Amino acid sequence: MTDTTGRETEPHESSVAARLNWLRAAVLGANDGIVSTAATVVGVAGVTNTLAPILVAGVAAVVGGSVSMALGEYVSVSSQRDSQEALIDKERQELREDPDGELVELAGLYEKQGLSPATARQVALELTEHDALAAHLAAELNLDELEVANPWHAALASAASFAVGAVLPLLAILLLPADIRIPLTFLAVLVALAITGAISANVGGSSARRAMTRLILGGALAMAFTYFVGTVLGTTGIV
Numbered sequence: 001m002t003d004t005t006g007r008e009t010e011p012h013e014s015s016v017a018a019r020l021n022w023l024r025a026a027v028l029g030a031n032d033g034i035v036s037t038a039a040t041v042v043g044v045a046g047v048t049n050t051l052a053p054i055l056v057a058g059v060a061a062v063v064g065g066s067v068s069m070a071l072g073e074y075v076s077v078s079s080q081r082d083s084q085e086a087l088i089d090k091e092r093q094e095l096r097e098d099p100d101g102e103l104v105e106l107a108g109l110y111e112k113q114g115l116s117p118a119t120a121r122q123v124a125l126e127l128t129e130h131d132a133l134a135a136h137l138a139a140e141l142n143l144d145e146l147e148v149a150n151p152w153h154a155a156l157a158s159a160a161s162f163a164v165g166a167v168l169p170l171l172a173i174l175l176l177p178a179d180i181r182i183p184l185t186f187l188a189v190l191v192a193l194a195i196t197g198a199i200s201a202n203v204g205g206s207s208a209r210r211a212m213t214r215l216i217l218g219g220a221l222a223m224a225f226t227y228f229v230g231t232v233l234g235t236t237g238i239v
Contacts, residue, residue, distance in 0.1 A: 027200040029069050029158040031193065033165025035219045037061045038189040039226040041173040042182060046230025049178045058170040062163060070159035077151040084148045091136050102136060103128055109139045168192050186223055193219045 040061040044054050095102050103124055110120035127135035137143040169192075172185040197212035 026157050026161040027196060029073075029161030030165035030196050031215060031219075032069060033062070033065060033162035033167075034169060034189055034192050034196065035222050036065050037166035038169035038173075038185065038219065039222045041169055042185060042223050043226035043230035045173060045182055045185075046227045047233055049181075051174060054173055058166075058173065062166040062170065065166065066159040066162045069162045070155040073158040074151045074155040077149045077154040081149045081151055084143060087141055087143065088133075088137060088145055088148075091140070092133055095132050095136065099128075099132070102132070106136060106139055165192070165196070182227065186220070189219055189223065190216050 037058060041054050041058045044057045048054070106128065107117070107121040107124040110123050111117055115123065124135070134145060137145060169185055169189050172188045173181055176184050193215040194212045197215040198208045200206075201208040201211040
């Protein structure tokens, strides 16, 4: 991002927060789609080489997982949105009932940030004249009225990313020959998790190695455990 002189500038906090919220929903959805679907189909493949039950289990995992992720995100973000809107309404009421007291409070907050009393009061006056509610939300609550979380966006992003992530293990287990189906599905899933980790780290500005390691280890353990369980159930004749 650049300013009018062409110099690099830091992103605004609200845009960073919005981007990180989208990233969280997308990465969680894709990771869950890859891991849970892979674990399901690998577990079934540990019992049988027949494609029909593997396909049914895989499709059920994709559909059920997508719906579950969407509902979970919707409920979670709706609660967050309700809390944000309640705080905004409370601040709006306080400004309406005691504008002078709120002005003093705002000036005090700027003083705590290092401004002199005179400067803090002048800043508070000018910001109050421009948009009193926005000034108080930013200074007191670190909120932006225009950046309130949207539960529908989060739900759709999570469901879509889950479905996209689930496609890889499902196609791998269905299209590969039976004798190499499971090891190559393992490999494809681990590569996909590594890519997901690298993308999330790049967007979020964190360590790619740490993110990739977490996802790879978690995915490998999930698939190994479900394959073991499926194999045990198949060899003991329970299913």
